[in-house]
Amino acid sequence: MQFPVRRLRRLRKSESMRRLMSETRVTRDDLVYPILVQEGLDGRRPVGPMDGFYRISVDLLEDELGEAHDLGIRAVMLSGIPEHKDEAGTSAYAKDGIVQQAVAKARRYRSDMAIMADVCLCQYTAMGHCGIYKNGTVDNDLSTPLLGKVAASLAEAGVDVVSPSAMMDGQVAAIRAALDQSGHQNVAIMAQTAKHMSALYSPFREAAHCAPLFKDRNEYQVPYTNPREVMAEVESDIEEGADIVMIKPAMMYLDLVYEARRRFTAPVAVYNVSGEYAMVHAAHSKGYIDGAEATLEILGCIKRAGADIIITYSAKEAARMLP
Numbered sequence: 001m002q003f004p005v006r007r008l009r010r011l012r013k014s015e016s017m018r019r020l021m022s023e024t025r026v027t028r029d030d031l032v033y034p035i036l037v038q039e040g041l042d043g044r045r046p047v048g049p050m051d052g053f054y055r056i057s058v059d060l061l062e063d064e065l066g067e068a069h070d071l072g073i074r075a076v077m078l079s080g081i082p083e084h085k086d087e088a089g090t091s092a093y094a095k096d097g098i099v100q101q102a103v104a105k106a107r108r109y110r111s112d113m114a115i116m117a118d119v120c121l122c123q124y125t126a127m128g129h130c131g132i133y134k135n136g137t138v139d140n141d142l143s144t145p146l147l148g149k150v151a152a153s154l155a156e157a158g159v160d161v162v163s164p165s166a167m168m169d170g171q172v173a174a175i176r177a178a179l180d181q182s183g184h185q186n187v188a189i190m191a192q193t194a195k196h197m198s199a200l201y202s203p204f205r206e207a208a209h210c211a212p213l214f215k216d217r218n219e220y221q222v223p224y225t226n227p228r229e230v231m232a233e234v235e236s237d238i239e240e241g242a243d244i245v246m247i248k249p250a251m252m253y254l255d256l257v258y259e260a261r262r263r264f265t266a267p268v269a270v271y272n273v274s275g276e277y278a279m280v281h282a283a284h285s286k287g288y289i290d291g292a293e294a295t296l297e298i299l300g301c302i303k304r305a306g307a308d309i310i311i312t313y314s315a316k317e318a319a320r321m322l323p
């Protein structure tokens with residue numbers, strides 16, 4: 001017998017053959033585009049080193065949604081920068097809070113898009129922590145009812161999906177209860193289940209003015225060393241009523257995406273965060289890599305690992321390139 005009999009290159013010999021053989025593919029339906037709205041802002045401003053991504057005033061929301069929609073994107077994730085911060089994070093659940101206003105407008109403009117919103121307190125508290133800071137720590141059980149309140153207020157404004165990112169124990173249960181008690185049984189929860197303590201959030205964090213004033217988030221975010229702990233987080237979020245679970249960041253965490261997809265039936269979302277986006281764009285601008293190709297590769301690999309939903313600042317860029 002002549003070697004090799006099995007020639008795997010046969011199936012790669014032309015573009016049409018390669019397309020036919022493609023085992024996984026990213027489509028526009030997989031993508032969620034994050035939008036950052038800032039209270040009191042006029043127009044749009046860059047977000048640190050995130051080339052091509054801007055924080056916007058609420059009046060620009062219609063254009064932003066229209067552009068995403070024209071590109072075939074059908075889901076957005078809203079988060080906000082308020083003018084007012086205080087100890088209790090009250091602007092996070094104010095009826096006229098920045099994200100509540102944005103959700104209501106988005107709902108009005110686009111009934112054909114899934115409107116999601118981040119649920120946390122860090123942008124809204126003076127301390128910049130994801131929960132209420134008391135006696136030298138972030139008080140878990142003082143924070144969860146407030147997260148419930150934030151979720152209910154966003155539901156009132158018309159959101160489809162709330163996405164808690166505070167990493168408080170019991171936050172999903174508190175939010176589910178708050179939603180159900182306020183008549184929002186059909187608002188889904190996409191829990192940011194495994195939000196890791198990561199160096200990759202800094203571009204967004206600086207733009208959103210939500211870096212903690214002191215101490216870091218080690219007491220509540222998951223360390224990148226602990227895959228079993230991540231599975232325990234997934235298990236407990238599903239028990240508490242999460243409809244969708246999330247692994248965050250994306251690129252260096254794909255083993256966890258794979259494992260969560262294998263072990264659980266809930267849809268798995270991935271957040272391809274600001275630092276990941278900034279790294280690709282910085283390398284592109286230096287001429288080290290082709291940013292467009294790298295973006296498609298990253299999204300394709302996230303999909304291959306098993307992600308059902310990809311939240312990414314590259315959504316519009318990818319939508320322009322996808323077949």
Ligand SMILES: [Zn+2]
Pocket residue numbers: 120121122123129130165166
């Ligand atoms: Zn937070």
